[in-house]
Amino acid sequence: MTQEELNKLADLLKGSDNKLTKIASVQKEQQNIEKYNNAFYNLMKQGPFGQKKAAATFSQALKLRVPYDAITPKIFAQDNISNNIAWADVEFPEIGAVKIPYKGAPARIERGPSRVTYDTHTAAINWSVTYDQIFTAAYNTLDEAKNKVSIGLALELDADLFKVMNAAGNNGVYTSPLVSVMSLDVVNAARSAQMAFSLITQAVIMHPTRYYQMVSNINGTNVDQVTLNSVISSGYVSQLFGVKFIISKLCPVDKAYAIPAPEYLGKYVLRQQEQIKITDKPWKMEYVVTGYSNYGIVLHNIPGVYPINFTPIA
Secondary structure, three states: OOHHHHHHHHHHHOOHHHHHHHHHHHHHHHHHHHHHHHHHHHHHOOHHHHHHHHHHHHHHHHHHHOOOOOOHHHHOEEEEOOOOOOEEEOOOOOOOEEEOOHHHOOOEEEOOOOEEEOOOEEEEEEEEEEHHHHHHOOOOHHHHHHHHHHHHHHHHHHHHHHHHHHHHHOOOOOOOOEEOOOOHHHHHHHHHHHHOOOOOOOEEEEOHHHHHHHHHOOOOOOOOHHHHHHHHHHOOOOEEOOEEEEEOOOOOOOEEEEEOOHHHOOEEEEEEEEEEEEEEEOOOOEEEEEEEEEEEEEEOOHHHOEEEEEOOOO
16 A cells, blocks of 8 residues: 555544544434334324324324414405404305304304404413523524414414304204215215305315325226326325315314305404514513414305215224
8 A cells, every 4th residue: 555545544534433423323313213204104004093093103293393374364365454343244144154252252153134243352372481491402492482372373263263164064054964085976065055055166174184085085087197196196185076175183073164265255354463472581580482363253154164074984
């Protein structure tokens, strides 16, 4: 070996301990990821029970990072108001409208009036961060707390949404079908029923479990080949049978709702957009992250909600 080659070898060996330690750390992390992935897939292969166990096992880790995106702004028309009184025209006064009363009380159906006023209320979420968490956590705890608060407000908003959806669905405008899985026939039944009220079915809201069940049952007899290829390759489809599918874990697992375009369904108004503030409490050695907004929800067109009931999952 020449002197030049010996010098190169010496350079490579310099700090080799640190390099080997870093490599070992990366390899260990990759092994951990692979181990958890294998555990997840092994549980998924064990059928429905295994899927439930996998969901329970990994849900806590997912909740830390996966945000909840509110669906209310997607299906209701949105309006900002100041101190004036907001109202909505009721499409069918004899059937009524549903609204969330003041202070977020249970949804109430109002029949008779041609207009329904909005009762707004404040939703607030607090999240505490202690001083020691700021210095010991591996991530920015205040940013994480803001994220948690924002998710909490989105969950509270959609919880109110499903109050009015459930009240509208139970009003008895339609005869709710009982089905085992979402299909083209179910969507066509919703279209036919809502067409009687001059409404066009645009979307279906359902629980993720029922969405997975629907995708699992898709075959070439009820969808075109392009959509089928997309489902097979990605396991995901946003539009099928001519409607959009909107997924929310707050939707009851035994129900789905077919709805028209937002302007034909309802509106939610904002007196106060979402605000997030941080308050220092030195006597408790903590920061409190507070998020709040002031809003009201009115579903002014009850026939816009076509309820679908599912049979229990075996």
